[in-house]
Structure formats: C-alpha cells, structure tokens
Amino acid sequence: MKVVNNRAWFLVLPVFAIVAFSAILPIMTVVNYSVQDTFGNNQFFWNGVGWFQDLLDPSKELGGRFFDALWRNLLFSAIILAIEVPLGIAVALAMPREGWKVAACLVLMALPLLIPWNVVGTIWQIFARGDIGLLGWTVNRLGIDFNYTGHTLDAWITIIVMDVWHWTSLVALLCYAGLKSIPDAYYQAARIDGASRWAVFRTIQLPKMRRVLLIAVLLRFMDSFMIYTEPFVLTGGGPGNATTFVSIDLVKLALGQFDLGKAAAMSIVYNLIILVVCWIFYTVMTNADADRERVEA
C-alpha cells in the first residue's frame, strides 16, 4: 500500500508548473480568441458563441469544412485500425521464440517507429512516385495508372499503406509483450487437453492480450486522429481536400489564413473530442490495472 502524504505535492510541483505553463496558458488564449472577431489591427470585438454556431452547423462554410475533415479523419482511423490490429496480432504470433532472431526481429520492427514523422512522409513520397519510386514505378509498369498526387484513391491508398508501414510494429510489439507474459504452464495444459492451435489462440492468447490490445487500439486511434506531419509531407492534404484531416485543416485555418476566431473554435471542439477519448483511455487503463492487481493479490 502507498502511504498517504500530501507533502508529496512538493515533489510534483515542478512538473505541474511546467505543464501548466505549456497547457493552461495557451488554452486560455484559444478560449479568448474563440469568442471574438477581428477586422485586423489587433482590434477585437465580442462575438459570443457565433463561431461555435458556424462550426457545428454543416450547412455553413466553416461547419461544412470541419465535418468533412472530421468524417475523413474518422474513416481513416477506422481503416488503419481494421488493418493494423489484426496484422499486428499476426506478426506478434509469428515472432520467433528464442535466440538471436528475437532480437533481430525486435530491432528491425522498431526501426520505422523511430524515424522522424516528416522523414516517414519523405520516404513514401519518394518510394511511391511513378518516376523515381520503386513502388509507384512497379505499379505503373503493371499497367495501373497510379499517381498519388493526382488521384484521390491513390492518395488514400498511399497514406494508408504508409501508416500501416509506420505503426503496425507498435501493435505487434505491444501484443508480443502480452504474449510473453503467458506462463508456460498454460501451454502445457493446452497440450495435455489436445487443444487446437485456434483454441489456444481464442482461450489463452487472446484473453491475455486483451489489456495490451486495448492500449494499442486507443493509442492508434488517438495518434491517427491527430495525424498531421506524414500526410502533410506526402500529399499536403490534396489532391484538392481529399486527404485534409482535422489537424491539417486546423493548421491551414490558424497559421495559413490566420483566421483566429474560427481556428480557436475548431481547436476547442477538436480538443474536447480528444479529451473524451482520453478519459475513456484512462478509465480502461486504470480498470485493467485494478483487475490485474486483484488477480495477483
């Protein structure tokens, strides 16, 4: 049991101060902008909830644009989850069990995770180009007209493959950590019972991976919902607005057009969505931790 001691706050205070400086001050600025309008020259006047009404009304220009980006982003998140989670589980199950091969696989699998996000974009920008990229060139040679800067579908396919390339290893590594924690005796019991490979997966491995899978799904959802750098480098949100996800749209609005009020209102709604998902994440995580403690106690 942990000791109750409120003086522990003194140890936490530096972290509290720096995160508050980086989080609360900027959020106050955003709230401030979101209720004002400007004609330039730093002249602001009160606009109340006007921006929020525009933003949440799909028939308005701002609302239409926001909901387009939001649905696009949710579709993207759904697709990459549907690919990365099963693939990640499969890769984790296919991991070698012993020897140097384990270390080699871990190192090679982790490599894409440690590449700067803009370089991930650059790698695929080069790799998928029809003229100089191996992938684009090969596909074009097969007689398919593939051009990720021109065709919407090709842009989506490229971004999805890029994300699968970038992040599937994370799901796999998490699942592998879950698999490693299964005691040997479970497998021995399964062998005595004559359990099939599928039965072992369904009744031993999958339940043991439940916790890490929850973390993996939530992490992948959050990160794909906030994706900015990779598609920004690869397609710049195009062709047209076909790959403009929420973060890309927000940055266009805030730093491209300097539409402070609209951008601030969008920031707040976006952040609230993230906060709700975050709360689910936290609840799931703490419940899972509590479950585990109860089992071990």
Added chain:
Amino acid sequence: MSDVVILRGSQTAAPSQAKVNRALTGSWVSGSAIGMVLYLLFLMLPIYWLINMSLKTNTEISTTMTLWPQEITFEHYAKIFTDPSWYGGYINSLTYVAINTVLSITLALPAAYAFSRYRFVGDKHLFFWLLSNRMAPAAVFALPFFNLYSAIGLFDTPWAVALAHCLFNVPLAVWILEGFMSGVPREIDETAAIDGYSFPRFFVKIFMPLIASGVGVAAFFCFMFSWVELLLARTLTSVNAKPIAATMTRTVSAAGMDWGLLAAAGVLTIVPGALVIWFVRNYIAKGFALGRV
C-alpha cells in the same frame, strides 16, 4: 512491478515454452517464419530505397530506374556536411532535443517518485491531466504557442521548442520513471532512512543507481519524441533555430527536385534512432504505451 517478475520468469522458461509451442504448432512454424520475413521485407524496402536514392547522382535518379546505385556518390552527404544551412539544421534540432531531454528528466524524477510512493490529494486527477496533455493534438497548440513564445521573446530560439515539447515529454517521462521506480522495493527507502541518509542523499546515492536503466529509457523516449516532432518545431522557429525537419520541407518546395539531397538528409535523421535501438529493444513497447506494458 509485477511485469518485471513475469518477464524474467518467462525468459528463464523460454526454451521449454518454445518446445511446447513447436509441438503445438508443428508445420505452422515455417509458415509464420515466411510471414515474418515478408513483413520485415515490407518494412525495410522503403528504407532501402531512401538509402539507395541518397547514394545515386541526380542524373541517375532522373534518367534511369536502377535497383542499386550504378555509380556510388557521396556528393549529397558532402553537401549536407559543408553547407551551414543544412548541418545547422541538425545542430539546431540536437540543441533543443538535448535541452528538452535534460529538462524533462530532471523535472520528472521527483514527480515520478511521488507517484510511485505516495497517495496525495488529487493524485488521480493530476495523472489524468498529464495524460490528456500527452494526447493533446499539436495542431491545437501551434498558434497559441506562437503567440506565447513571441510575447516572452523566446520565438526562434531552441528554448521555445524545448519548452513546447515538454508538454508531451514531461508526462511521458513521469510515466516511464514511475514504472521503473515502482519496481524498487519500498524497504530500501526505509532502510536508508534508518541508516541516517537524508532524502536528497538517498535519492542520488542509492535510488538513482537502482533506476539507472529507467532513466536511460526515459531519456531515450524524450529524445525520440522531440526528435520526430515537426509541427511545433517548425511553427516556433524561423531562421536562427530552424530544425532539420523544417529545412527538409522548405527545401522541397524551393529547390524542386533535388531528391538525392533530400534522401541523404532523411537517412541522416534516422541515424540517431538506429544507433541506440539495440539498447532499448526490450523497452520500445513500454515507451509507446506510457510505461503501462
């Protein structure tokens, strides 16, 4: 810290488990080996292509399609190491990444100790609040950070980026360190107190060596997440502190088609991760899952 116990346990039992698995799966093992090789090939091919491009001359890139460089050239790397606007980008990036890593770890150490050893008013809420900042979209913070750091005169300095990256790196460091600290038995704290160690002396002389690997892992992840971030780093700098990531994106639009140079710059950004990956291979999942695996 039951994870450690379980992991150690399964490592010692690994050979027999492998035997059991092989007996269970039979011929399926070779199928999974082929699948694994294909997956790794899929991961390595784009990286190979980047390295391949970085060693080709621009004429070869634009005129022919070759699977490996016909005539290996280091001209792109030479340009990066001699042109200040290129190598300056790496220095700028490393500067703010180093400041951020030191800052995050220093601040997170006492906080992580508090979370691992004590209950206090609001600890759960504080933990959730920290998590929510780790998850906050950088796009939301880009504009207000720009205003904030311009107002306090830090715009276009490494400090602006280093402080901005604390938003997600400090919570991360707290979590990772808390995981490692919870693995150290509380009895050690009590014994040290009985032996007459003051708290600061105990922390530095006894506790820090015990969690040294945890500090290393936390530092690695602070380094990594600060190194890979582009949006905030680009927004908070213009000329003097411009990071390599921004140099790369801006040169694409300006110079047009110097793919070889771009590829070489990309390869060099992968190097720091690739160098230390061996030492952190068993902790990658932990770092990404906020120390919760």
